[in-house]
Amino acid sequence: MTKVLFATSEVYPLIKTGGLADVSGSLPLALKGLDHDVRIIMPAYGDLLAALAKLQTTRIMHGSGAIEIHETTLPGADIPVWLVAHAGCFDRPGNPYLGPDGQPWPDNADRFALLCRVAVEVAMNRVGLRWKPDIVHCNDWQTGLIPALLGDEPGHPATVFTIHNLAYQGLFPPETFGQIALPKRFWTCHALEFYGSLSFIKGGLVYADRISTVSPNYAVEIQGEEFGCGLEGLLRQRADRLSGILNGIDEDAWNPAHDPHIPHPFDSNDLSGKAKNKAALQRHFGLEENPGLAVLALVGRLVQQKGIDLVIDLLPKLAEMPLQLVILGSGERRYERVLEKWAALYPDRIALKFGYDEALAHLIEAGADVFLMPSRFEPCGLNQMYSQHYGTVPVVRSVGGLADTVDDASPTNMTLGKATGIVFHEAEPAALFGAIQRALNLYATPDMWLRMQKTGMERDFSWRQSARQYETLYTLARQDCLAQGPSVLALAGSA
Ligand code: ADP
Ligand code: GLC
Numbered sequence: 001m002t003k004v005l006f007a008t009s010e011v012y013p014l015i016k017t018g019g020l021a022d023v024s025g026s027l028p029l030a031l032k033g034l035d036h037d038v039r040i041i042m043p044a045y046g047d048l049l050a051a052l053a054k055l056q057t058t059r060i061m062h063g064s065g066a067i068e069i070h071e072t073t074l075p076g077a078d079i080p081v082w083l084v085a086h087a088g089c090f091d092r093p094g095n096p097y098l099g100p101d102g103q104p105w106p107d108n109a110d111r112f113a114l115l116c117r118v119a120v121e122v123a124m125n126r127v128g129l130r131w132k133p134d135i136v137h138c139n140d141w142q143t144g145l146i147p148a149l150l151g152d153e154p155g156h157p158a159t160v161f162t163i164h165n166l167a168y169q170g171l172f173p174p175e176t177f178g179q180i181a182l183p184k185r186f187w188t189c190h191a192l193e194f195y196g197s198l199s200f201i202k203g204g205l206v207y208a209d210r211i212s213t214v215s216p217n218y219a220v221e222i223q224g225e226e227f228g229c230g231l232e233g234l235l236r237q238r239a240d241r242l243s244g245i246l247n248g249i250d251e252d253a254w255n256p257a258h259d260p261h262i263p264h265p266f267d268s269n270d271l272s273g274k275a276k277n278k279a280a281l282q283r284h285f286g287l288e289e290n291p292g293l294a295v296l297a298l299v300g301r302l303v304q305q306k307g308i309d310l311v312i313d314l315l316p317k318l319a320e321m322p323l324q325l326v327i328l329g330s331g332e333r334r335y336e337r338v339l340e341k342w343a344a345l346y347p348d349r350i351a352l353k354f355g356y357d358e359a360l361a362h363l364i365e366a367g368a369d370v371f372l373m374p375s376r377f378e379p380c381g382l383n384q385m386y387s388q389h390y391g392t393v394p395v396v397r398s399v400g401g402l403a404d405t406v407d408d409a410s411p412t413n414m415t416l417g418k419a420t421g422i423v424f425h426e427a428e429p430a431a432l433f434g435a436i437q438r439a440l441n442l443y444a445t446p447d448m449w450l451r452m453q454k455t456g457m458e459r460d461f462s463w464r465q466s467a468r469q470y471e472t473l474y475t476l477a478r479q480d481c482l483a484q485g486p487s488v489l490a491l492a493g494s495a
Contacts, residue, residue, distance in 0.1 A: 002474050004031060004038045005133035005157070007119045009096060009112070009142035013075055014052075015045050016358075017095060018301060019247070019382045020140060020164045023214070026250040027470070028079050030463030034471060039131070041119050043090040043111070044070060044083035052083075060118070060127050062086065067118055069127060082129075084118045102333070109172045112200065113180040116145035123150060123157050133157045135474045138208065141170030141201040148186060148203035158481035160473055161204030163213040165379050166222050166229045167305065170200025194230070205234055209477040211242045212470075214380035215401030219244030227377050227400075241480070245470060246404055247380040248463030254365075254386045256457075261362035266391070268457035271450070274366065274391050281367030284360070285351035287324050294323045294443050296436070297368035297392070299361045299383055302331030302339075302354075307374035307397065312338050313429035314436075319346040323440065326351045326368065328360055365390040370439050374424075374432045378402045384421070388456030393442075393449070394421040395435045405461070409442060409452060420456035 010016055012025035028038040049070060058069045070083040085091065089111050099105050118127075123146070125132035138146045138161045147159040177187055177198045186192040192202050205211060213219045221227035223236045235242060253259075256274070257267045263280050266273030275291060282289045296318075300306045311327075312335065318325055319342060327339060327350075336354055343350040353360060365371070371387035373396045380401030384394040388406070396402040407413050408423035422442075424435035443449050 002036045002135055002471070002478075003131065003133045004028075004036055004474065005119065005123055005136045006038055006040045006139075007115070007136060007143040007146055008040065008042050008139045009115070011040060011042055011074070011081070014042070014048055014081070015096060016356075017097070019380065022250065022382055023164070023247050024139065025074065026248065026253075026463060027467065028074070029077055029250075030248065030467035031470065032077075032079060034467055036471070039080040039082065039133070040074065041082045041084065041115075041122060043096065043115055044068075044085035045090050045096055046093045048083060049085065049091075055080075058127055058129060060121065062114070062117075067114070069118065069122070069129070071129075082122065084115055086114055089114060109170075109176045109180055109198070109200075112142040112170065113145055113182075116143060116149060116203075119143065119146050120149045120153065124153050124155075134478060135160060137162065137470075137474075138204055140164050141168055141199075141204070144170055144200035144203035144205075145182075145192075146203070147207035147209075148192065151207050152183070156481075158210075158474070158477040159204075159208040160210045160212060160470075160477050161208035163201075163204075163211065163218075163222070163379065165305075166201070166213075166227070166231060167377070168201075169194070169229065169231075171197045172200075174198060201231070202234070205231060205238065209241070209480040210473050211235075211238060212245050212473060213242070214245065214247045215404045216244035216246065217404045218377075218379045218400040221377070221400060243469075243473065245466050245473065246401060247382060247385075248466045249382060249385050249389070249461045251389075251462050254362075254389055256366055256390050259362055259366065261359040262366040263363075264366075266366075268391070268454045271391055271453065277363065277366040278369070279367075281326065281363055282324065284363065285326055285353075286347075287326075287351055288348060290324075294369045294440055295367065296323055296325045296370045296372055297327070297364045298325075298372045299328045299364055300373075302329040302335040304332075305376055305378070306331075307376050307427060307432070308335050310374045310427065310429050310432045311372060312342075314433055315339075315342045315350070317433065318436070319349045321440075324349055324351070326353075326364060328353045328357060328364055330355050365392055368392045369443060370395055370436070372432075372436075373397070373402060374427070374435075375399055375402060376427050381405070385459075385461040388420050388459055389461065391453035391457050393439060393452055393456065395432070395439050396421060396423055397427060397432075398423045398425050407455075409438065414448065414451075417451060417455060419452050420459060421452070 264273035264276040406421035413419040
C-alpha cells in the first residue's frame with residue numbers, strides 16, 4: 001500500500017472547470033481500489049465549506065492569520081479531502097482561477113503558493129494530521145511549487161508531477177518571486193525563472209522525481225517545439241523521467257445504461273434509447289424533432305485550444321446542410337458573439353447554450369450523433385471517450401490523447417471492425433469539413449454507422465490499466481527519490 005497525497009486545484013463533484021476535475025475525482029478512487037491510501041488536498045473555494053460536512057478542522061498559524069485545514073470526504077466515496085482555507089484567499093464566488101472580468105485573479109500567485117506551502121506542511125506531517133505520505137502527486141501549475149519546496153526538506157516524500165495542460169504554466173512577473181518569499185536560489189533558469197518570469201509549472205518539471213502527462217502521444221509531442229510551449233528543452237532533458245499515462249473515465253458517472261441525467265438508458269445491445277434521447281435533445285434546444293437529421297455536437301471550453309474557430313469558419317456551410325449543430329460551452333466572449341450571430345440567423349440549424357451545465361453535457365452525449373473535437377492540441381481529452389461510450393461518433397484532430405483514443409474509419413479499420421471515429425490532420429477548416437462530410441456519408445449508411453457506434457461503446461476506457469501504471473510510476477518515483485537525493489538540476493539551481 002502506498003500513501004498518496006493528491007494535490008490539485010479542482011475535484012469533481014466539488015468544483016470543476018474542466019477535465020482536471022474529472023481526473024482528480026476518479027483517479028484517487030481507482031487507486032483506492034488497488035488498496036492505496038489516497039488523500040486529496042485542495043483549496044476551500046467559495047461555498048464549498050457551507051455545502052460540505054466537515055469532519056474536523058486543524059488550524060495552523062501563517063503570518064498574521066490562521067490557515068485552516070478542513071477535513072471532509074469525497075461525496076459518495078471514502079476518500080479524505082483536506083480543504084485549505086485562509087481568510088480572503090479562496091473564499092470568493094465564481095471561477096477558481098478567474099475573476100468576474102474573465103481575467104486571472106490578481107493574487108493567484110499568493111493563493112496557489114499558499115496551497116503549495118500547506119501541502120508541504122501536510123506532506124511533512126507537521127500539522128498534526130498524523131499521516132505522512134510516501135508520494136505527493138501534484139497536478140498542473142497550481143501545485144508546481146510543491147516539488148521545489150519539498151526538495152529542501154530532509155526525509156521528504158517522493159513527488160510525481162502530472163501535466164494536464166502545458167499551455168497553462170502559472171507565469172507571473174518577476175517581482176512576484178520576492179513577494180511570495182521564495183528562496184533566492186530558485187531564481188535561475190535552472191529552477192523557477194522562465195525568460196524573466198516566475199514559472200510555477202517549472203517547480204514540477206524541474207524538481208519532481210517523476211513527471212507524467214495524460215496521454216502517451218502528448219508525452220512525445222511536448223518534447224518538440226510545436227507543442228512544448230517553450231519548455232520542450234527542459235522536458236527533453238528530463239525525458240528519462242517523463243511518461244504518458246492515458247486518463248481513464250469514471251465509468252459509473254458516464255455510463256448510458258444508468259446515467260441519471262438522461263431520460264432513456266441504453267447500451268450497446270439496444271440503442272433504441274439513444275434515438276429517444278436524440279428527440280429529447282432536439283426538444284430541449286427547440287430544434288425540429290427529426291430522427292433523420294444528423295445532430296453534431298460540441299461541449300467544451302470555447303478557447304482556441306479546442307479549435308472552436310475552425311467550427312465557426314464552417315458555420316456558413318454547415319448551416320446550409322441537412323444537419324443540426326448544438327454547442328454547450330463557455331469561454332472567450334469573442335467566440336460566443338459570433339456563435340450567437342449564426343444561431344440567430346439559423347435558429348432551426350444551430351442551437352447554443354453558454355455556461356456550465358453538467359446534466360446537459362450528459363444529454364448531449366446521449367442524444368447527439370457526431371461529437372466535434374477539432375482541437376489544436378489536446379493533452380488527453382475526455383469527451384471523445386465519453387462520446388464513444390454513448391454511441392456518439394467523435395470527429396477529432398489527430399493530436400495528443402485524441403490520436404491515442406480514436407480509431408479512424410479508414411477502409412482497413414472499417415474492415416477489421418476497429419473504427420470508432422473520424423480522424424483528420426490539419427488544423428484547417430477544410431480538413432475539418434472533409435472529416436464532417438466523411439462522418440455524414442457514414443451516417444447515411446446505417447449498418448456501418450451502427451458498427452462504429454458499437455465498437456466505441458465496447459471500448460475499455462476505465463481507469464483499470466492506467467491506475468496500475470500510476471502505481472508503477474509511484475514505485476519508480478520512490479526509488480529515484482531514495483537513490484538520488486536532490487536532483488542534478490536542483491543542485492545546479494543552488495549553485
Ligand atoms: P479540458 O480539461 O481541456 O477542458 P477535457 O475534455 O479533458 O477538456 O474535459 C472537459 C470536461 O469538462 C468534460 O467532462 C466536459 O464534459 C466538461 N465540460 C466542458 N465544458 C462544459 C460545459 N460548458 N458544461 C458542462 N460540462 C462541460
Ligand atoms: C486538461 C487538458 C485535457 C485533459 C484534462 C485532464 O485540461 O486540456 O486534454 O483531458 O486536462 O487531464
